[in-house]
Amino acid sequence: MYTWIWRHLPGPFPAKAFGALVLVLAVSALLLFVVFPQVEPLLPFTEVTVTP
Numbered sequence: 001m002y003t004w005i006w007r008h009l010p011g012p013f014p015a016k017a018f019g020a021l022v023l024v025l026a027v028s029a030l031l032l033f034v035v036f037p038q039v040e041p042l043l044p045f046t047e048v049t050v051t052p
Helices: 002-008 013-042
Strands: none
Touching: 002 013
16 A cells, blocks of 8 residues: 555655655544544543442
8 A cells, every 4th residue: 555655656755755744644634633533422431430
């Protein structure tokens, strides 16, 4: 998968490295601000019971 992405990014090595960094940042932001907030209410982490 990473090889396919690398081959399809345009330009020489510095441009490809910058493009890959932008892709990683975009996917991270999408997960952090869109996907995780939508999934968080479905997770059972709010029902934690700790007994001494």
